[in-house]
Amino acid sequence: MAHSKGETQVYLVGAGPGDPGLLTLKGRAAIERADVLVYDRLVSPRLLGYARPDCELVYVGKTPDHHTLPQHKINALLVKKALAGNVVVRLKGGDPFVFGRGGEEAEELRAHGLSYEVVPGVTSAIAAPAYAGIPVTHRDAASSFTVITGHERDGKGVSAIPWGQVARLKGTLVFLMGMENLPRIVDNLVGHGMDPATPAAVVRYGTWPMQRTVRAPLAALEERVGEEGIENPAVIVVGQVAALRERLSWAERKP
Amino acid sequence: MAHSKGETQVYLVGAGPGDPGLLTLKGRAAIERADVLVYDRLVSPRLLGYARPDCELVYVGKTPDHHTLPQHKINALLVKKALAGNVVVRLKGGDPFVFGRGGEEAEELRAHGLSYEVVPGVTSAIAAPAYAGIPVTHRDAASSFTVITGHERDGKGVSAIPWGQVARLKGTLVFLMGMENLPRIVDNLVGHGMDPATPAAVVRYGTWPMQRTVRAPLAALEERVGEEGIENPAVIVVGQVAALRERLSWAERKP
Incomplete structure (x- = not known):
């Protein structure tokens, strides 16, 4: 036609x-x-x-x-x-x-x-955390959020991220497709001064029926993800808001 | 019921x-x-x-x-x-x-x-720039974007932003509801080392029929916004992607 x-x-x-x-x-x-x-x-x-x-x-x-x-x-x-x-x-x-x-x-x-x-569409950067009970902003916990590609392309990607700035932003960080680089992401954040106890989470297949979420302090995230066998497609969330999941998770509780 | x-x-x-x-x-x-x-x-x-x-x-x-x-x-x-x-x-x-x-x-x-x-819904942080012909990320121009509330509340908001970090993130910055604080936002960014010639834009009523967009280098944004009488609700976009509007605007050209 x-x-x-x-x-x-x-x-x-x-x-x-x-x-x-x-x-x-x-x-x-x-x-x-x-x-x-x-x-x-x-x-x-x-x-x-x-x-x-x-x-x-x-x-x-x-x-x-x-x-x-x-x-x-x-x-x-x-x-x-x-x-x-x-x-x-x-x-x-x-x-x-x-x-x-x-x-x-x-x-x-x-x-x-x-x-x-x-x-425009609903982005997984916001919706995957939301389905895991994590609001990317919260009046008490985050007045900004930063969405970063965690996927290395053509030598760019994770290595091009200004870690010194990112680690001290105070707001929520969301990495898309970052599972291969999870160790480097965590090392860079902690190496640039972020508290290793910062709440973090990984949401795989966010909003899909097979959604799975792992919650851990930043420093323990890699080990927990390994135990659970979480791979891409996944969203990594770092920041105080990740701790809200304990109170706010809902998709896993649906009637 | x-x-x-x-x-x-x-x-x-x-x-x-x-x-x-x-x-x-x-x-x-x-x-x-x-x-x-x-x-x-x-x-x-x-x-x-x-x-x-x-x-x-x-x-x-x-x-x-x-x-x-x-x-x-x-x-x-x-x-x-x-x-x-x-x-x-x-x-x-x-x-x-x-x-x-x-x-x-x-x-x-x-x-x-x-x-x-x-x-979850489509956020104006992404969709308002998109309707103005500005992609918040672009392979050549931005591998991250940061969304910040530009609205001062309870003494928080703009004054609580870690400007030293934000000004050097290199990715796209999107401020929501920031028109009252536009002079402070621009001053803080330039004062912390951002190039005053950085492309920027303000989109008022993004995606509504009455959408209006102003494009200017960061340092000239306040003057241009004043000339056009742009107020909230508006989204401020700062970063190289704002320059793509010249090539990519479409909502104003629709048949």
């Missing part, structure tokens, strides 16, 4: 953190409209059910250490499908602009004169 | 940043189920239309400088309505755990033995 003149050609849509109920209304409407749906590994398969039966589904399965399709090929695919007259939806886990490389996709679309809309 | 045994008694729901299409599917379902809906100023009135005709709507109109209902009374209201057997929805602008005091509400509910669910 060719899109009509003046219609948006590409939607960059955040699928949310995993729970299919955390897709936005606008995100669902975009999927329903799509001629071509280009989606990732961390997107709930249930969301594909909103697509029309004749919608072309293209899996580009990005994993932290293995890009099934390299980013420049994803960009080229979006451009090609849109120039051919399709309404294209690029459905990405979380939010398209939170380490989602949505900015690069938007630049490529703009460079080809294609119109697009961004449909 | 009394809730059935075992049913969730209170939903803490993020309404998203303003665009009613950014409500989540789960958020809408919770509103549809509500016997009592307790909502804020920064919630689109369109979302109230999802409530049942017999749902009791309670406006607690929190504004940055004037609480129509103090937080402890909101807490007490949620408890009272839930203990009376109602399914209660607390609908909050953005995300309930991002400066939304959802943590305090959850603590109060738990203290009274009430069951609750948190329904």
